[in-house]
Amino acid sequence: MKKSKEFAEALTSSFAPAAYVLNETERRPYEIDWRKLVDQPAEAVLFPSTTQEVSDMVKLCQKHKLAIVPQGGRTGLVAGAVPVQGIPQVIINTRRLNQIRNIDAINNTVELESGVILQTAQEAATAIDRTFPLSLASEGSCQIGGTIATNAGGIHVLSYGSMREQVLGLEVVLPDGRIWNGLRRLRKENIGMDIKQLFIGSEGTMGIITAAAIRLLPRPKKTLTMLAAVKAPDFALETFVRIQNLCGADLTSCEYFTAEGLKLLIDHIPQTALPFTDNHPAYVLLEVMSLDSSADLFARLEPVLETLLADKVVNDMVVAQSENQRLALWKLREGISEAEKAAGGALKHDIAVPISVIPSFIEAVSSEIMRIAPGYKLNVFGHLGDGNLHVNIVPPEGVSLSDLYSGSNPITSCVEKNAMKAGGTFSAEHGIGQLRVSSLMDYHDSVELDLMRTIKKAIDPSWMINPGKVLSHANQTHARHR
Ligand SMILES: Cc1cc2nc3c(=O)[nH]c(=O)nc-3n(C[C@H](O)[C@H](O)[C@H](O)COP(=O)(O)OP(=O)(O)OC[C@H]3O[C@@H](n4cnc5c(N)ncnc54)[C@H](O)[C@@H]3O)c2cc1C
Incomplete structure (x- = not known):
């Protein structure tokens, strides 16, 4: 109790009121994960607005022996961004680190702070006729730092790769409070170990990402989106293979859902537009893009779509005729997590x-x-x-x-x-967080686990950044937990 009081006094004397919340009511929303499975208290929630402030806050937490939970948009699905039970912790939320520092259509890069919402980054890229290469159903809430820390995947991995492939450079506050400026924007650099890879996908267990340089891609000029209704998973796979054989990397998305997912949408998401008059066991959503504004994608695909129907691989098919119809088809796939949550x-x-x-x-x-x-x-x-x-x-x-x-x-x-x-x-793509720690211990190679633990100890010897996530604690053995 004394410790909390001293920490609270140090906070209020060092930072502006907008940079922290201490009282329980205001802390509450930050202590609960998206799925409402984990709900553990934090001593405080901090909202730094500069990299230097993150560094000062980390040093303050070190001084008071308080563990730190890095937090972005809180859309993670394995409870990595909320406290674990039994350790005094402080949440450092990055929402005020929200500046796009530089966007460059010649180098095809954007340098942005970790609290920028993914959708804001996408809009900034579109404004200079470029594509931000990551897209997820949670893009209206998740933040750049969170997507890097989780190595997010999403709907464009097929042609662009996951977040790891997009990151050119990082700025990170280390567990001892030092700032590492690795914000380089190069496509090529061979200078020994690629340190940024330690932070990508490590779910906040190695440091707090404060900014990133991300590659941008040319913006597709034509898009064709279609939904195929199929009898079973093998027909869904056959549909994917035939269309990918024709389109190669122009096939940017291939998503799958079933009648069960569609039922959840109909029952829980108002105004769900049904794509077909009949019910079908499963569905494949495919999207093809082209950089060529004169491309006729439908003419290119028509023969293969006709064969898929004639061979009865596909039962029925709709092709979006407008941007509204395209968005309605995507809603069917992307609304499933929300519908499932609404159903309990x-x-x-x-x-x-x-x-x-x-x-x-x-x-x-x-x-x-x-x-x-x-x-x-x-x-x-x-x-x-x-x-x-x-x-x-x-x-x-x-x-x-x-x-x-x-x-x-x-x-x-x-x-x-x-x-x-x-x-x-x-x-x-979701990571380990605190919900998959025992699976990691069960299935992962013991040599790899040892290496992970050794690197973690070298960077965070007091195990104070996101304890209980990924590798649960310093002395954990490889014993099977289940
Ligand atoms: C409806 C829905 C759909 C989704 N679809 C996908 C999908 O298609 N693909 C996919 O990969 N994920 C998906 N997710 C999961 C989630 O959106 C991603 O994992 C996302 O990258 C998390 O970003 P966030 O900002 O919300 O991070 P948070 O949830 O706040 O944090 C996630 C992890 O990253 C750490 N972290 C956050 N910010 C930082 C930082 N600045 N520095 C260091 N560590 C940090 C946290 O400690 C935590 O361990 C989905 C989630 C929802 C709710």
Whole structure:
């Protein structure tokens, strides 16, 4: 209690009132994760507005032996941006670090602070006729720092890659408060270890990203968006392969969802526009783009679409005829997480497997879940073209999600083990946070875990940046937790 009081006094004497909140009511929204699964108190929530302020705040937390939770837009799905139980922690939220410092159409780069909202970055790129290469359903809320810290994926990985591929340089405040300025904007540089990679995807466990230099791409001039209704996952895969064979890198997105996802949308998202008069078991959303403003994408695709229908690979198909229709089709895919949350949530998984085994993976998991968890429903959706599926299991009424997340759980084991058996991963784009720590211990290579722990200790010897996330603590063994 004395410690908290001293810290509060130091805060109020060092920073302007806009830079912190101490009282419980104002802290509350920052202490709860997007899925409302984790709710742990922080001593304070800090809102630095400059890199120097982040550094001063980190030093103050070190002095008072308070752990730090870096926080962006709080849309992460594994509770990485909220406190863990049992450790005195302070949240450093980056929302006031929100300046676009420089945008450059000749070098095709943007240098921006970590609190810039992804959608704002996209709009800035569009204004100079460029594309910001990342797009996610959460883009109206998630921040650049969060997308780098999680190495976010999203709907354009197929042609642009995930966030790691976009980052040219970083500025980071280290756990001891030093500022590392690695904000270089070069495409090529071979000067030994690529230190920025330590921070990309490390979910705030190595330092606080304060700014980044990101590559921009040419802006496509033509877009064709279509939704195919299919009987089963193997037909969805066949549709993807045939269109990718024709379009190559011009196929920028290939997304998958099922009748279960569509039902959640109809039940929970007002004004969901139904794409077909009939119901179908599964759907594939495909988007093709071209840099050539005179390209006739429909003429290019028409023969393959006709063959897909004639061969009965696709049951039915709609092609968006306007930007409004395109957005309505995307809403069907991108609204599923919100609809699922509105329905009470689900046991979420974020696996990836080689795309060729997607049908057999879905078949194996579906039949095993039906056997071990009767009454639970599968809501499978995701980035089919990347092999990344969200295999979410909706529990029957009356089953608490928090109970399903605590301790060992045969449903999660079933999904993750099948993904690993198929040569895949249990975490494709959401990361580890505090919800997947035991899976990391279960499935990850022990040598890699040792290396991760050694690097973490070298950069953060007192384990004070985001403790309990990714690697739960310094002396954790490789013992299986489940
Ligand atoms: C509807 C919905 C759809 C989504 N779709 C996708 C998707 O398609 N692909 C995908 O990859 N993810 C997706 N996500 C997950 C989420 O949006 C991403 O992980 C996003 O990158 C998180 O950004 P954020 O700013 O909200 O970070 P937060 O949730 O605030 O933080 C995430 C992690 O990053 C750390 N962190 C945040 N900021 C910093 C910083 N400045 N420095 C260091 N560490 C930091 C936090 O400590 C935490 O560990 C989705 C989420 C929702 C709700």
